Amino acid sequence: MNRFSLPDTPGDGWFRIGDKEITTTAIVTALLTVPLLAYAIRPSSIDGLDLRAEPLRDWELWRLATWPMANVPNLFVVLGIVMVYIFGREIETMLDKRRMAWMFGLTVVVPAIVxxxxxxxxxxxxAVAGASIAGLGIIAAFTAAQPMARTFLNLPFWVLGAVIVALDVLRLFGARRWAELSVVVASVVVGGLAARSFGISPLEQIPSIPLPPFMVGASTGSVTRSTRGSGRPEEGEPHRRRRRWARSECAGRHGPPARQGRCGWARFADSRGAKAPRRIQQEAASALIFRPAGIRAP
Structure with missing residues (x-):
């Protein structure tokens, strides 16, 4: 029995093991988890991963990308990895595997450069290391994409995100750790800007920065402002992209959650199995924030 296979469509995971698709978020989560085991075996194995000024002066530039992997086993690091997985998985359903890889890259490398x-x-x-700080950019991106999402306390998620960021800011400000503070602030700013620039945030207060074509991709099935209003692909688009558009429009696979609401309550419920009706209604209501003008509620 073949347990390894490639995905059926380009927008799915990078590959499949059994019936599990290995997505960008899953790969990043694994990269953050492996150093925990490596540290237990040999603590010095993660010495070359953290972000410090002295090694950068010696041109150890790989640290700009590896600092989230310098994880020492503790509760905050584990919570950071969990947040990266949960919110990264949600963001990846709005993007696709390639654009999600760029999302991770931007929220890690750009704050490190700053x-x-x-x-x-x-x-x-x-001295910056660990997934607990790296997860702030993903939290900011999710907050920008789903500003009215609710937490388990029925509070808007942006409130919880603001509290998490404020705690880090106060801690670093009190310690007068200005370089680390700039990393935290840059992570939040880059996460919000990336969500808006990739077209998954409805917040017009956040500026949209034009991204290079190799980041956005010409056939990712992304939803742009012009196509969002019509529900049809633009003129001149290749046939393969039109097929993927139709799939994302109803399956909610690569497009924003608004596409789920346009296919009716029954399909929305079936795609989530036998969940409580209240949960389904709450998810659908949260998805409606992405509905453009002129599209009626299902």
Missing amino acids: GAAVALVFDFGL
Whole structure:
């Protein structure tokens, strides 16, 4: 029995093991988890992963991308990995595997460059490591994409996100760790900007920065402002993209959650199995924030 296979469509996971699709978020989560085991076997195995100013002066530039993997086993690191997986998985359903990889890359590398620049220019100390800080960018991106999502306390998720960020800001501000503080602030800013620039955030207060074509992709099935209103692909698009558009429009696989509401309550419920009706209604109501003008509620 073949347990390894490639996905049926380009927008699914990178590959499949059994019936489980291995997505970008799953790969990133594994990369964050493996160092925990490596540290238990040999603590010095993660010494070359964290972000510090002195190694950067010696051109150890890989640290700009590996610092989230410098994880020492503790509760906050585990919670950070869990947050990356939960919210990264939700964001990836709005994007696709390739654009999600760029999302992770932007929220990790850009804040690291900002922090390194602050540390090197002003001669500040810099010591950043772990998934607990790296997860802030993904939380910010999810908050920008789903600003009215509710937590288990029935509070808007942006309130919980603001509390998490504020705790880190206050801690670093009190310790006068300016370089690390710049990394936290940059993570939040980049996460929000990336969500808006990739077209998954409805918040017009956040500016949309034009991204290079190799990041956005010409055939990712993304939902743009012009196609969102009509529900049809633009003129001149290839036939393969039109097929993927139709799939995302009803299956909610690659497009924003608004597409789920347009296919009716029955299909929306069937796609989630035998869940409580109240939960289904809450998810559908949360999805409606993405509905453009002129589209009626199902």
